[in-house]
Amino acid sequence: MARHTGHTAKGPSQRQLRVGELVRKELSDILTRGEVSDPELVGVIITIPEVRMTPDLRLATCLIMPLGGGDGKKIEKVLNHSAKYLRGLVSRRMTMKYMPDLRFVLDTRYDDDMRIDTLLHSPDVARDLDRDDDGEDFGGRDEEE
Structure with a gap:
């Protein structure tokens, strides 16, 4: 049951x-x-x-x-x-x-929200987002191939 x-x-x-x-x-x-x-x-x-x-x-x-x-x-x-x-x-x-x-x-929800917000605005994440916007995928190959 x-x-x-x-x-x-x-x-x-x-x-x-x-x-x-x-x-x-x-x-x-x-x-x-x-x-x-x-x-x-x-x-x-x-x-x-x-x-x-x-x-x-x-x-x-x-x-x-x-x-x-x-x-x-x-x-x-x-x-x-x-x-x-x-x-x-x-x-x-x-x-x-x-x-x-x-x-x-x-x-701790508010502390967790602030921690996630800080992570999303970190330079490493911003760099990855910029790379994705340029048309490159995370595998390192161009989309045209």
Whole structure:
């Protein structure tokens, strides 16, 4: 019997997206109001750009970004340590049969985008693109042959 993993070509279901957005909103509100009394989080502004839900809605992977260049790994560790407490705060604000477990992961998408952009604008890549525009292929032969 095939096991459903929830990974389809279409992406997450509407239900996963809706619940993820509700969890993201409540977590953002909790962190903005400073309801977590951990000394490591004092004065740190944390953004939650996305919450990804598993198909069974039992696990919420929360992508986090500290604003102002804070130590992301340290904040990720602190939030994962406080995950059960945060889960309790979120569950009081939502009406769900089961509250998902929370897992916090540092969001590196923007850093990855900048790294790829830098690579695409490097002289080596520009040279290869210019060579391709001149009609030469990468095999070293002219197209006329």
